Amino acid sequence: xxxxxxxxxxxxxxxxxxxxxxxxxxxxxxxxxxxxxxxxxxxxxxxxxxxxxxxxxxxxxxxxxxxxxxxxxxxxxxxxxxxxxxxxxxxxxxxxxxxxxxxxxxxxxxxxxxxxxxxxxxxxxxxxxxxxxxxxxxxxxxxxxxxxxxxxxxxxxxxxxxxxxxxxxxxxxxxxxxxxxxxxxxxxx
Amino acid sequence: xxxxxxxxxxxxxxxxxxxxxxxxxxxxxxxxxxxxxxxxxxxxxxxxxxxxxxxxxxxxxxxxxxxxxxxxxxxxxxxxxxxxxxxxxxxxxxxxxxxxxxxxxxxxxxxxxxxxxxxxxxxxxxxxxxxxxxxxxxxxxxxxxxxxxxxxxxxxxxxxxxxxxxxxxxxxxxxxxxxxxxxxxxxxxxxxxxxxxxxxxxxxxxxxxxxxxxxxxxxxxxxxxxxxxxxxxxxxxxxxxxxxxxxxxxxxxxxxxxx
Numbered sequence: 001x002x003x004x005x006x007x008x009x010x011x012x013x014x015x016x017x018x019x020x021x022x023x024x025x026x027x028x029x030x031x032x033x034x035x036x037x038x039x040x041x042x043x044x045x046x047x048x049x050x051x052x053x054x055x056x057x058x059x060x061x062x063x064x065x066x067x068x069x070x071x072x073x074x075x076x077x078x079x080x081x082x083x084x085x086x087x088x089x090x091x092x093x094x095x096x097x098x099x100x101x102x103x104x105x106x107x108x109x110x111x112x113x114x115x116x117x118x119x120x121x122x123x124x125x126x127x128x129x130x131x132x133x134x135x136x137x138x139x140x141x142x143x144x145x146x147x148x149x150x151x152x153x154x155x156x157x158x159x160x161x162x163x164x165x166x167x168x169x170x171x172x173x174x175x176x177x178x179x180x181x182x183x184x185x186x187x188x189x
Numbered sequence: 190x191x192x193x194x195x196x197x198x199x200x201x202x203x204x205x206x207x208x209x210x211x212x213x214x215x216x217x218x219x220x221x222x223x224x225x226x227x228x229x230x231x232x233x234x235x236x237x238x239x240x241x242x243x244x245x246x247x248x249x250x251x252x253x254x255x256x257x258x259x260x261x262x263x264x265x266x267x268x269x270x271x272x273x274x275x276x277x278x279x280x281x282x283x284x285x286x287x288x289x290x291x292x293x294x295x296x297x298x299x300x301x302x303x304x305x306x307x308x309x310x311x312x313x314x315x316x317x318x319x320x321x322x323x324x325x326x327x328x329x330x331x332x333x334x335x336x337x338x339x340x341x342x343x344x345x346x347x348x349x350x351x352x353x354x355x356x357x358x359x360x361x362x363x364x365x366x367x368x369x370x371x372x373x374x375x376x377x378x379x380x381x382x383x384x385x386x387x388x389x390x391x392x393x394x395x396x397x398x399x400x401x402x403x404x405x406x407x408x409x410x411x412x413x414x415x416x417x418x419x420x421x422x423x424x425x426x427x428x429x430x431x432x433x434x435x436x437x438x439x440x441x442x443x444x445x446x447x448x
Contacts (some may be wrong), residue, residue, distance in 0.1 A: 020226065022219070038206035051210050055217045064287070113296055115195065120202040142196035145201055169253060187349060 010074050018065045025062055033058075036082045042139050043086035045128055057085035083144060085154060090132050096129065110174045116183040126176050134169035141166050249401060 008016070008027065016024035037054055044050035058086070061081050068077050118126075127135055136155060140146045146154065148162040157163070 022222070025222070026219075028219065033214070034207040034209050035205075037210040037317060038203075041206070041208055044283045047208075047250065049207075051214050053237070054210055055214045055221075058214075059219050059221050062218070063225075091421060115198045118198075118202075120206050123199055123202050124206065129198070137198075143200050145200075165190075174195070 004110070011070075014065065014068065014074060015144070016063060029058055032078055035075070036078060037080060039082045040086055040126055041124060042143065043136060045132075050087070053086045053089045054082070054177065056089065057082040057185075061083055084154070087136055089157055090136065110177050111181060115177055118180075122180070126173055129176065130169055132174060134172065136175070137162055137165040138169035 007026070010031075013028050013031075015022050017028055033054070036057065037050060040050040040057065041047070041055040044053060057078075061078055064081070068074065125140065130138065137151060140151045141148070141152065148159045150164075151157075151161045151162045157165075
């Protein structure tokens with residue numbers, strides 16, 4: 001059991017939130033805000049977008065609190081809502097599947113050490129630079145761990161589209177990493 | 190580098206990534222939750238207000254018809270009480286009256302059915318009885334009680350008890366005539382018709398507007414009268430003109446005759 005301020009367990013806090021207690025809702029928000037902001041940032045272009053997604057996600061969390069049946073962790077449930085709210089955000093803003101047709105890129109061999117040396121913030125920036133369609137599929141597959149079948153259901157694209165978008169996303173990321181790597185070592189390509 | 194390894198680097202570094210959101214995020218959540226709870230709080234009140242409105246408007250349309258039979262029922266209940274009192278008194282006086290009074294409740298019951306059926310006719314009568322009962326109040330309780338007794342009893346009491354009771358009975362007729370008028374033609378035969386007719390027409394004038402229907406009737410009545418009056422005036426004018434014409438014609442004839 002996780003303990004919070006005033007020694008409320010998560011379960012207790014969830015119960016109080018269900019009753020519409022604003023104080024408990026605030027405590028629950030405090031508990032998960034930073035973590036969920038980390039999730040939303042991966043799906044967003046910038047902080048502004050991420051905060052919009054976070055706000056919508058938490059509103060949905062509090063509204064759908066009654067739907068949480070205690071199967072699996074509460075954090076996992078909140079996280080799933082955040083992911084869905086982030087995807088919904090793009091659907092609403094008609095940015096969803098703007099697949100930018102880019103010129104055929106040559107597969108670049110990326111130095112594994114170079115990738116491993118990159119910090120979380122640098123990786124985040126790389127993901128945020130992807131176009132929304134690539135970003136969403138890469139996030140869902142590589143980080144959230146969904147299968148292409150699940151992604152096709154969540155996003156509303158075919159499995160084939162999911163696969164091709166994933167490989168495109170990887171290619172773009174590797175290219176970007178190679179560029180920064182080149183800059184670091186002085187021979188920029 | 191394998192795709193899986195590549196993905197793992199991202200997963201391991203970004204999965205636990207945390208960042209403090211700005212304070213306005215919670216403010217936005219708080220606001221929208223407030224709005225929604227306010228809407229939730231207002232909705233039931235709105236629906237209650239709406240249903241009250243519907244009930245009131247339905248009441249204006251239907252209650253005048255529905256409540257009046259209830260008042261009628263009250264009257265009938267009073268009448269039954271009233272019957273019991275005279276029973277005791279008259280039973281001591283004469284044996285003949287006993288048999289007649291025994292018949293009273295039997296007669297009274299059909300009267301009840303009639304009143305229920307003819308709801309609209311009962312309507313104007315309810316108040317007059319109350320009003321007159323109040324004015325007569327200083328006299329005796331029996332009067333109040335008798336005022337409510339259906340008229341058939343009068344038929345019974347009139348031949349048996351002379352003098353003293355009859356004036357009371359006549360008073361009752363003024364009060365109670367209207368409901369029984371149409372139900373009991375026999376009574377109308379007994380009593381002079383000119384007495385009963387004013388009793389019918391009087392209540393709406395005296396008591397004015399009790400509901401929307403009355404208001405409409407009153408306005409329609411006044412308009413009709415005014416129109417009738419105007420028509421009469423017109424007729425008068427025309428007749429005057431006709432007379433004038435006739436006069437002119439006569440004068441002309443006389444002139445012709447003189448020539």
